[in-house]
Amino acid sequence: MLDALRRVSDRILGRGEASIVVPTLDGVLKPNAALDGAEPVFDARSPRDLASDGAHLYLADGTHLLRLDGAEARPVQDFGRRLTAIAALPDGRFAVALDGTEVRLLDRPDATTPARTWTGGGMTAVNALAPDGAGGLVATDGSSRHGADDWVRDLMEQRRGGRILRLREDGEAEVAADQLGHAFGAAARGDDLLVSESWRHRLLRLSRDGRRQVALPRLPVYPSRLSPAAGGGWWLTAFAARSRLVEFVLREPAFLKRMIAELDPDHWIAPRLRSGESVMEPMQGAHLKTMGVTKPWAPPRAYGMVIRLDAAAQPVGSLQSRADGRIHGVVSAAEHEGHLHVLARGPRQVLRLPLAGLATGDAR
C-alpha cells in the first residue's frame, strides 16, 4: 500500500523511479576523444559487425563478408541477403545472421554450403552472435516486432521483445531469456552469459538455468556488443549516449504517438548513429553550438563509446567520441594483431587503436 502511494507521489513529483535522470559520464567513463584519434582502416558501405578468428579480421558489409588485411578488403563471399551479425567460433567455424531472421553455421568463412541453419524460434532482429563457452552458439534477437534496422522504432515504442536464443545442435533455437529491452550482444562468462540490454541500459548475467542477475546497471549509454579482451574482461560497445531529452520524450506517450505517426524517423527526438547532417534534425541549435561549432559537452544525439570491462564486468576505462566528434554509432569492437578494431556505423568506418595502454584501464 505504502509502495503504491509512493509510486503515485513519485509520478506527481518526478522523483524516484519517475525522475528523469541520466547517469553521469564521469569516473572511468569521463568524456574523452580517444576514438576521434583512432586510425581509420577501412571505409565501408553498410557495415554491421566485426569478428576476428585470430588470423584474420572479418567485416559484415551489406550482403558481403569481407576479410580486412590492413586497409585492403578482400571479398570472402556474397550472401545475397543483408548480414546483421557475424561470429568467429573457437573451433574455426564461422556463424552469420542474415536479415536478422536466419543464422547459418559455416565450417569456414568462405564455405558456400552451411553446416547448419536456424530459422525457427521467431527470429526477427538477430543482431549479435557469440560462442556460449560450452561449444554452442547463442544469438541475441533485439525485437520480436521490428527488424534489426528498425531499432529506433523499437526504442520509441518501448518494447520489451528482446530474446536470447541458444542455437542447439539439432537445429532448434531455444529461448533462454525473453522480454528483454532490446538484447544486443552477448559473451560467455564461465558457464553463464553476459548480455547487453540496450533499452534498459544494463548488462545482465544469465545463468544456464535461466536465472537473471544485473551485472552492470545504470549505464549512461545504450550498450551493444561484447567481445573478449586479452588479459580478461571484455570490450563493450555503445552506439549512443542517453540524453535527458530522449528520456523525457519516452515518458510522454501522447507526444511519442504523434511523433511516430507524423514525422520522418530521421527527425525523431531519438538517439541516432550519426547526426548533424540536416538542420531539420532536433538538437541542432540553441546552446549546442557556438559560431556553428558544436560544443563537446552538448547533449548528444549521436555518440560513440567503447568500454573496457574487467573480469568482474565492471568498467575500468573508456574510449569515446563526444558530441563534437564523428566516430559515433559504435556497434562492434575486436582485438586483432595488437590493435583494437572498432566499427563505427556513423561514419561507416573501421578504425583501430594500439592495444598498448588500453587494456589496463588507461583508456580513460
Added chain:
Amino acid sequence: MTDIVLSLEKATKLYSGVAAIEDVDFTLRRGEIHSILGENGAGKSTLTKIMAGVVQLTSGRMVLDGEEAAPDTPHEARELGVAMVFQENSLVPSMTVAQNLFLGQERFYNRKRGVEIAAQQFLQSLNFDVTPTALVEVLGAAQKQMVEIARAVLHKAKVIIFDEPTATLTPEERKYFFNLVRDLKSRGVSIIFITHALEEALELSDRITVLRDGRWIETDDAARFDRARAVRAMVGRDLSETLYGAKKAEARPAGERVLRVENLTLAPIVNNNSFSVFAGQVTGVFGLVGAGRTETFKIVSGALKRDRFHGGEVYLGDAPVWYRVPAPAVKAGISYITEDRKAEGFFETSSIARNIYTGLLAKFPIGRRLLSRREQTQVGDDWTRRLNVRAIGADASVVELSGGNQQKVVIAKSLVQDPKLVIFDEPTRGVDVGAIAEIHALINRLADDGKAVVVISSYLPEILGLSDRVLVCRQGKVVEEFSAHEADEEKVMYAAIH
C-alpha cells in the same frame, strides 16, 4: 597645496593591550593608487579602519589635507572625504539598491521614482549592470560589491579605501572595476587598495606598502616590485613557489564515489546538473559568478532545497538523500564551508571555542541536554592549535580576528564534525598569502586522509594548483570535466564562458 593628501604618523592601535598596528608611518599622495599588502593579521584592515573612522588610534596622529583629523565615526570620515568599501559588504539587505546608494543622504522629501532614476543613471555611468529597484538580499555577491563601490564613488570622496574589492568579481567585472579606479584617479581621487591578489596590486598600483605583524615593512613604487619581492616582504620568507603552486603534476587516483548528483535542478540557477565526487581527491569546481556552483552544493548540504517537481537526485554513497535543512546532512557526514563567512559562517560576538563547539554539537543526532564548558575549552584549544589560529586565546571573539583567522575558525567548526565530504566554497577569499598556504595544505591533507574534498573557487590558479580533477560549471550545470594533467587556464576558461 601639498602632494600628500593623507598621512599617518607613528600610528598605533591596541586591542586589549595587544598591538594590531604599531608605529606605522603611511603617506597617500593625491591622485595615486596605493596598495597595502600583508598577511591576515598584518594590520591592513586596522590601518584603513582608522582612516575611515571605524576605530580610533591609541597613539600617533592622522593628517588629512594638512590638518590633523581624528574621525570618530565612518560618517564623520565621509564628511572629511574618506570613504571605505568594506571587505564584507555593509548593505541593508531588505532595502533596494537605490535606497542603499542614497542611504544617509536622504532629503526631507524623497521621491522614490526620482531616487531610482538617479541610481539608474549613476550605475549606468559606472557600467555596472545592477537593477536599482532590486532588493539587495536577492543580489549575488558580485552585484552587492558593485553597489558598495558605487556608494563610495557617489559620496564624492577624495580618498576611497577598497578592502578586497575584486574578490567576488568576474574577470569581465574586474576589468570594469580597474577602469573605474583609473578613472577616479584621473579625477584626482586617491585610492587605497587592499588585495590578496598580488597581480592586481602590481598591475593597478602606483605605490605599494607592505605591513607585517602590525609593523610597516616597506613602501616603494609598484614598478620596482615583483611578485617574489612582495611575498617575501609580506611573510618574511620566500613563499612564491608554494603559493597556489604550479599546475598539479600528479593527481590522486579516485577512491569510491561518495557523492552522485543527477540532473539536479533549482530553477533558474541550477539546471539539470550532474556530476560525482570521489573519496581521496580534491575536486575543483570552477565557474564564473552565477554559474550555480554555490547553489548546487548548498542543495547537497541541505542549505537550499532543490525544485519540488523534477528536482533531480542526490546520492550519498548509493543512498538517495533529500535534505531539507543542513542538520541531517551534517550528521550524514557532509560539511559545507560557506563563501560568506560573516553572514553564514560564525557567530561573530561568540568566542572561537564556542563557535567550534557549536559545530561539534551539530553532529550529535539528538542534541545534548548538558553542555560542557570544559569540553568546549578543550575542543577550542585543540582546533585553534591544529589550524594555527592566531588569537590571544580561544576565548577571543571571532569578530576581533583577521579574515584569514576567521576563515580558519569556520573551517575548524566544520572539520570538528569529522565529515566524509568537505565542501570549501571560496576557501581563500579575503585571506592573506600566509593563511592561503596553510589552508591549501589543510585541503591537501584532508584528501590524503581519504576524504572527498570539493573546492569551489573563482580563482583559476587556485583551482589548477589544488585539484585532482576540475569540474567547470556554466549556466547552472557542470559542462566539462578535466583531469589535473588535462586542465590548463585556456581550456577551463573556454568551457566556463562558452
